[in-house]
Amino acid sequence: MDEVRLNARMERGELFAERCPSRQVLNHVTSRWGVLVFVALLQGTHRFSELRRKIGGVSERMLAQTLQNLEQDGFVQRVAYPVVPPHVEYSLTEMGQEVAVQVQQLADWIEVNYTRVLAAAQVNESV
Amino acid sequence: MDEVRLNARMERGELFAERCPSRQVLNHVTSRWGVLVFVALLQGTHRFSELRRKIGGVSERMLAQTLQNLEQDGFVQRVAYPVVPPHVEYSLTEMGQEVAVQVQQLADWIEVNYTRVLAAAQVNESV
DNA sequence: ATCAACACTTACCTTTTTGTGCGTACTTAC
DNA sequence: GTAAGTACGCACAAAAAGGTAAGTGTTGAT
Numbered sequence: 128m129d130e131v132r133l134n135a136r137m138e139r140g141e142l143f144a145e146r147c148p149s150r151q152v153l154n155h156v157t158s159r160w161g162v163l164v165f166v167a168l169l170q171g172t173h174r175f176s177e178l179r180r181k182i183g184g185v186s187e188r189m190l191a192q193t194l195q196n197l198e199q200d201g202f203v204q205r206v207a208y209p210v211v212p213p214h215v216e217y218s219l220t221e222m223g224q225e226v227a228v229q230v231q232q233l234a235d236w237i238e239v240n241y242t243r244v245l246a247a248a249q250v251n252e253s254v
Numbered sequence: 255m256d257e258v259r260l261n262a263r264m265e266r267g268e269l270f271a272e273r274c275p276s277r278q279v280l281n282h283v284t285s286r287w288g289v290l291v292f293v294a295l296l297q298g299t300h301r302f303s304e305l306r307r308k309i310g311g312v313s314e315r316m317l318a319q320t321l322q323n324l325e326q327d328g329f330v331q332r333v334a335y336p337v338v339p340p341h342v343e344y345s346l347t348e349m350g351q352e353v354a355v356q357v358q359q360l361a362d363w364i365e366v367n368y369t370r371v372l373a374a375a376q377v378n379e380s381v
Numbered sequence: 382a383t384c385a386a387c388a389c390t391t392a393c394c395t396t397t398t399t400g401t402g403c404g405t406a407c408t409t410a411c
Numbered sequence: 412g413t414a415a416g417t418a419c420g421c422a423c424a425a426a427a428a429g430g431t432a433a434g435t436g437t438t439g440a441t
Contacts, residue, residue: 140365142290145310149368156364157284159428163269175388183272186430191389201374211437212387222370229360236356237283238267241276243349247328286398302418313400318419338407339417 155200156226160185160193165219165227166234168203172218202226282327283353287312287320292346292354293361295330299345329353 140149155161163182167173173181179190194217197203202223208214219227237244267276282288290309294300300308306317321344324330329350335341346354364371 138369140368142293142361142365143308143310148372149364152364152368152371153289153361154286156360157289159281162280162284166269176386179388181270183270187389188391188431189429192429199375199378200371201378202371207388212439213389213437215388222367222374225367226360226363229356229363233283233353233356233360234269234280236353237276237279238269240349240352241267241279242265244279244327244329245275247349248326251326251328303416306418314419315401315421316399319399334418337417339409340406340419342418 152200155196156202156230158193158196160189161197162230162234164190164193164197164203165223165230168217168219169224169227169231172216175215175217178217197223279327282323283329283357285320285323287316288324289357289361291317291320291324291330292350292357295344295346296351296354296358299343302342302344305344324350 140152141147142149142153144150156165160182163185164178167178167181175190175194178194179185179187182190185193194203194205198205201220204218204220204223206216206218208216267279268274269276269280271277283292287309290312291305294305294308302317302321305321306312306314309317312320321330321332325332328347331345331347331350333343333345335343
């Protein structure tokens, strides 16, 4: 009994496969605000409003949603102190840090090299 | 005169800033299909329809659009042979490979660890 | 007494993204 | 002769993402 169990051992995802659940994870991580949340939290614990101020252009609604997704996936830990006014702290879990390191490296490359990209885009303008 | 000029030398982007153009680059790279195109092309040159078959679930329209974005940004090189039926080859530029390496590492982490994420998500189900 | 701050949530609306289906121009295979 | 493959572009429609504004409940500051 129970055919679908215990076989999670060495299974590697296949992002090219349409139905592979790893796609969902990728989408959450590389979502518009997800990337920036990872980079921000890699620098340490933040409160909600700190994140909101740090990440330019994010709305409360989107930040809340993004954080909930990442919490669900086990990348972000949320700690709420029952005080008034509310005080909530967000930080990366162990797993979150592992991903964040990868995300950070991508972000780094872009921050350092984006002028090269802009230059290329300008050349290709006519295209 | 000319305060905004010639200072593109050592300028690093700031992804947290709403108006920084690096945001656009990030969005193209981390777009839904962009990530998968990078990973696919890192394995070598592909024709359009090869990419389409490889990347499960992508429509012709979206693949074309994604490739155009990445070509514009100078990440992808497009070579069309004037034969009939059409024959077009896509590959990564030098710059494209640099990014692709970063993207690949993120994709790798996800493929290897996505079951951990799924497990965490299941635990948080009640949340 | 009024207001801002906190961490959200909800409803409503706009924008963006994505999919679907059709057309193209020619060739090869059936 | 009919269909499929090639690499798209275009028009239309649906779906998803995102933004805006308002409300919550309490407290400390003005």
